Amino acid sequence: FRSQRARPWGRLSLSMALVLVSFSSSSSSSSSSSSLRRWGFFLVLVSLMAAVVSPRREEFRSQRARRLYDRGCLFSPEGRIYQVEYARKAVEQGGPAVGVVGESCVVVGALRSPGLREAAAMLQEGGWRERVFRVDEHVLCVACGVVPDAKQLLRALQRLASDHRRMWGTRAPPGMLASRLSDFVQSATLRTGNRPFGAAFLLAGYDDHTREFKLYLTDPAGFFDDFDHGALVGDLDDDVRTAFHEAIQKGAVASKKKNVSEASRQARDLLVDALKKSPRSGQQPPTPRPLDFELATLYLLEDGTLVSDVLSTKDIADLLLPPSPPHQDDSSDDDDDKDRETTTTTTPTDDAPAVQGEQPPRSM
Numbered sequence: 064f065r066s067q068r069a070r071p072w073g074r075l076s077l078s079m080a081l082v083l084v085s086f087s088s089s090s091s092s093s094s095s096s097s098s099l100r101r102w103g104f105f106l107v108l109v110s111l112m113a114a115v116v117s118p119r120r121e122e123f124r125s126q127r128a129r130r131l132y133d134r135g136c137l138f139s140p141e142g143r144i145y146q147v148e149y150a151r152k153a154v155e156q157g158g159p160a161v162g163v164v165g166e167s168c169v170v171v172g173a174l175r176s177p178g179l180r181e182a183a184a185m186l187q188e189g190g191w192r193e194r195v196f197r198v199d200e201h202v203l204c205v206a207c208g209v210v211p212d213a214k215q216l217l218r219a220l221q222r223l224a225s226d227h228r229r230m231w232g233t234r235a236p237p238g239m240l241a242s243r244l245s246d247f248v249q250s251a252t253l254r255t256g257n258r259p260f261g262a263a264f265l266l267a268g269y270d271d272h273t274r275e276f277k278l279y280l281t282d283p284a285g286f287f288d289d290f291d292h293g294a295l296v297g298d299l300d301d302d303v304r305t306a307f308h309e310a311i312q313k314g315a316v317a318s319k320k321k322n323v324s325e326a327s328r329q330a331r332d333l334l335v336d337a338l339k340k341s342p343r344s345g346q347q348p349p350t351p352r353p354l355d356f357e358l359a360t361l362y363l364l365e366d367g368t369l370v371s372d373v374l375s376t377k378d379i380a381d382l383l384l385p386p387s388p389p390h391q392d393d394s395s396d397d398d399d400d401k402d403r404e405t406t407t408t409t410t411p412t413d414d415a416p417a418v419q420g421e422q423p424p425r426s427m
Contacts, residue, residue, distance in 0.1 A: 168362035249285020314397030
């Protein structure tokens with residue numbers, strides 16, 4: 064009798080059955096003893112049925128209680144918030160995203176959603192971005208999870224960066240943006256009628272105070288993690304994750320002495336492996352297409368200039384294909400740079416504030 068409510072009824076019926084059986088054995092009349100035995104066996108059968116039915120009834124009650132706690136951000140009796148767990152599951156089942164940190168660069172990239180990957184190339188605008196965005200001239204981000212929720216958070220990020228620049232005259236530290244965004248995300252889990260954001264961000268930026276490139280990953284629960292070498296997010300095959308962690312342990316990715324070209328190739332290899340081994344790829348062709356990926360780089364030049372570059376389709380195609388001999392064609396270069404976003408800024412020194420680039424951050 065595992066059920067708390069069924070225990071007294073089961074014990075009562077079992078005790079009555081034992082009393083009736085004992086009376087039947089002590090009774091002299093055969094008819095009365097047989098009737099008492101029948102009633103005793105009947106009560107034993109009732110107790111057994113109660114023991115079988117009660118766990119199923121308790122399981123049904125637990126399912127009803129879970130549906131009650133699913134309606135909002137409520138603590139369950141086990142101390143869990145199911146809506147936050149569902150939001151985290153949405154991030155884990157989203158498209159793959161990767162970030163690679165180098166000594167003087169950081170590269171972020173992502174796979175587009177399966178519906179966009181299956182669309183014809185002629186139907187997509189080259190400059191349109193689904194998951195990789197520029198928050199400010201020194202911060203890039205990748206949307207993970209539910210993209211509409213991520214775009215709401217992107218607007219909040221851009222407002223935070225612009226308010227900090229307007230108030231203090233300097234660029235906002237990436238760690239501060241990740242912290243403020245996590246506070247905003249966590250506030251959505253404090254009210255019963257709200258649902259948490261089903262999205263997370265892979266933030267990459269340059270910190271003017273520490274003079275280092277940073278990589279952060281936010282969480283729907285309201286906290287964020289700091290990564291020194293690289294990060295993988297989304298619906299990825301276990302082999303891809305294992306190979307990535309082994310590469311970190313061997314030092315292939317952990318070495319920060321790589322330039323932007325090496326970091327871009329490492330991000331490309333991770334995304335290509337994720338595309339080939341993705342359970343959602345279905346009938347994807349063996350050769351990846353440039354429109355399947357979105358990549359962005361942030362790096363420092365030798366003179367201290369910070370360059371933020373969201374790669375165009377032509378740049379991604381050149382990155383996917385093996386190196387070819389240079390070909391000069393002015394007309395084709397002008398057409399290919401139409402969907403490329405590049406911002407060049409001067410890294411601030413201790414005496415001079417940051418100088419804004421030629422192009423402002425792209426707003427949604």
